[in-house]
Amino acid sequence: MNASRFWNWFVYPGALWIALLFAVPLFLVLALSFGHVDDLGRGVYGFQLTNYADVFNATYVPVLLRSVGYALITVILCLGIGYPAAYFIARFGGKYRYALVAALVIPFFVNYLVRTYAWVALLADEGLINNAIVDLGLTQAPIQMINTPFAVIGGLVYGYIIFMILPLYVSIERMDPSIVEAGKDLYGSPFQTFIHVTLPATQPGILAGSVLVFLPTVGDFVSAQLLGGPDTYMVGNLIQDQFFAASDWPFGSALTVVMMLFLAVWMVLYLRRATRGEAEVL
Amino acid sequence: MEQSEAIRIDGITKKFGDFVAVDNIDLEVSSGEFFSLLGPSGCGKTTMLRMLAGFEVPTSGSIVLNGEPVENVPPHKRNVNMVFQSYALFDHLDVQDNIAFGLKRRKVAKEEIGRRVGDALELVDLSTRATARPNELSGGQRQRVALARALVNKPQVLLLDEPLGALDLKLRRQMQVELKAIQREVGITFVYVTHDQEEALSMSDRIAVMSAGRVIQCASPEEVYEHPSEEFVAGFIGISNLLQGKVESRGQVRVGDVCLPVPDLDDSYSVGDSVQIAVRPEKVAVDEIDKPAYKIVADMFTVQGEIESMVYLGVGNQLTLRLSNGGRLVALEQATYRVQSHDQWKIGQPVKVGWHPEHCMVLK
CATH class of the missing domain: 2.40.50.100 (RNA polymerase II/Efflux pump adaptor protein, barrel-sandwich hybrid domain)
Known part of the structure; x- marks a missing residue:
């Protein structure tokens, strides 16, 4: 009894940490989202819903939709690129399996911002790729790559694909390889076996990876800021601008709260699915 | 039991790099036979079974199933089914959908699938668990689902890879009896891989005893037990007392300073040959x-x-x-x-x- 009471104390540092540095700021954001800006551009607490009305006005709805659209495309691309990679490493990597996983993870030791700058160097009009194709005479003028949705989504895929590959890898590695053989033994062609056996068996990894990529991608501002232009403006940029450029903290807070609620709905759906299916929650 | 030939294996060899897993095996299995491949782990019995299923392609030799050569036919186009050692059930499907899997891939009519799955469930005594998920079943029940999932397709040959290996002793004994009864009932050729000599003796019509990729002896359980062809067979199947000796005459072998009477030796033995005597x-x-x-x-x-x-x-x-x-x-x-x-x-x-x-x- 005393021993367990002793160990109970260990919960307080963590609880305090979360209360001070997570719950309190969150509450401040929530409170500020109902406030307004005074004449000097400072946020003032109050109670009004105008900020929330602004979030859903015609100027910003396309930004929200674009963010969700980019995030969905990013998830699909990550899945398309990540699944074969994870499958190959987990099933055929043999003794090089861990080395291959490490090779995938190591680039992510480099800060996301720095990696995105590297993409700027690659894709810019005077960048590596354009210089190369112009010098080789493939085109007369550089091809517009930067400031396009292609560059922003590419940057997002590059930035977050590891969060797709790792859960997929775990899921595929845990799968009993003999169920794939059983699928073929029961007259499934390789394609049918993949659809009816492998995909369902690795569904927990697909779900976990999709959520882990989708959540940070929707709110991302780095990729759109460095690789995009006005036409690729995402909600993350919008929020950032409210806090740093426009100095409209109450509106930025309202945007943040709406985003969080939107993401929380997905998170809850995922958790319910994952716990019901006894899937691993990553 | 009709005596037509279900499987003919001619000079099958399988190499993995330099390792010879299966070394020039010839076997024939009759239709309706309960045929066991018995041997210690690493003897090549599972590799042989996997070549029958189509998961491994032989390095050389031919496999003929019901008159058709199949060495290069992929597994999903072979009319054989396998019961896996790990059962390999599909956890995302319930019991009846697991069993229906093969029939669905073959585009069997829906009503017929329902009927055959029902029959298969009855055969393995699982009618009450049709909608259970595999992870809700006991080991013995999972084993039965794996068996039903394979048998429902009415394969020409059923391949079983140590299917009782994961069960406890009592359940294993019980399943041996049931498996044999089911095989008699459905009349399908069974090829059964096991390292358990008792299992092989109690169920098989014939046993091929394997060691180091070769078939050492292929005969009925009685023959393999009472007249093992080699020391390996005598030792692997049951404990045998082995005594070193030399042939003294047609009916006598000298062991140390004692002459033991033995059954009459044939002409392949001559006086002075070193032999071993085994007594159960x-x-x-x-x-x-x-x-x-x-x-x-x-x-x-x-x-x-x-x-x-x-x-x-x-x-x-x-x-x-x-x-x-x-x-x-x-x-x-x-x-x-x-x-x-x-x-x-x-x-x-x-x-x-x-x-x-x-x-x-x-x-x-």
């Missing part, structure tokens, strides 16, 4: 030395010895005997009405040991 422990009779013969009868060969150690097995005793000529024998004594608790053996007790000469197996 349950064929060895042991009597107290200073009392009238109890189990040893007149035409037995007898030697003297003493009890070296004794293991109580419940159904009997396993005695290790040291013979007067220095040899050692194991005797398995049934706890019949003749063996009472008051005449238990004592360590070091001198005894008479005897066996019928025809129970001596002479091995080259």
Whole structure:
């Protein structure tokens, strides 16, 4: 009894940490989202819903939709690129399996911002790729790559694909390889076996990876800021601008709260699915 | 049982790099036969089975299933089904959908799928668990689902890879009986891989005993047990007492300074050949030395010895005997009405040991 009471104390540092540095700021954001800006551009607490009305006005709805659209495309691309990679490493990597996983993870030791700058160097009009194709005479003028949705989504895929590959890898590695053989033994062609056996068996990894990529991608501002232009403006940029450029903290807070609620709905759906299916929650 | 040929294996070899897993095997399996591949782990029996299923392509040789060569036919186009050691059930499907999997891939009509799945569930006594998920089932039930999932397709040959290996002993015994009964009922050719000699002996019509990629002996359980062709077979199937000796004459082998009568040797043996004599422990009779013969009868060969150690097995005793000529024998004594608790053996007790000469197996 005393021993367990002793160990109970260990919960307080963590609880305090979360209360001070997570719950309190969150509450401040929530409170500020109902406030307004005074004449000097400072946020003032109050109670009004105008900020929330602004979030859903015609100027910003396309930004929200674009963010969700980019995030969905990013998830699909990550899945398309990540699944074969994870499958190959987990099933055929043999003794090089861990080395291959490490090779995938190591680039992510480099800060996301720095990696995105590297993409700027690659894709810019005077960048590596354009210089190369112009010098080789493939085109007369550089091809517009930067400031396009292609560059922003590419940057997002590059930035977050590891969060797709790792859960997929775990899921595929845990799968009993003999169920794939059983699928073929029961007259499934390789394609049918993949659809009816492998995909369902690795569904927990697909779900976990999709959520882990989708959540940070929707709110991302780095990729759109460095690789995009006005036409690729995402909600993350919008929020950032409210806090740093426009100095409209109450509106930025309202945007943040709406985003969080939107993401929380997905998170809850995922958790319910994952716990019901006894899937691993990553 | 019709005697048409279900499987013919001609000169099958499978190499993994330099390792020869299966070394030039020839086998024929009749239609409706319960055929076992028996051997220690690494003997190539599972590789042989996987070549029948189509998961491995032979390095050389041919496999003919019901008259059609299949070495290069992929698994999903072969009319054979497999029961996997791990069962390999699909956890995302319930029991009936697991069983229906093969029928659905073959585009069997929906009503027929329903009927056949129902029959298969009944066959394995799982009708009440049709909508359960595999992870809600016990080991024995999962095993039955795996069996039903394969049998429902009415394959020409059913391949079983140590299907009872994961079950506890009692359940395994029970499943052996059931498996044999199911095989009789459906009449499908079974090829059964196991390292458990008792399992192979109790269920099979014929057994191929394998070692190091080769078939050492292929015969009925009785033949393999009573007349093993080689020392390996004698040793692998049951405990055998092996005595080194030399052929003395057509009916005698000298072991140390004793001449043992043996069944008549054929012309392949000549005087002076080194041979081994094997005697099954349950064929060895042991009597107290200073009392009238109890189990040893007149035409037995007898030697003297003493009890070296004794293991109580419940159904009997396993005695290790040291013979007067220095040899050692194991005797398995049934706890019949003749063996009472008051005449238990004592360590070091001198005894008479005897066996019928025809129970001596002479091995080259």
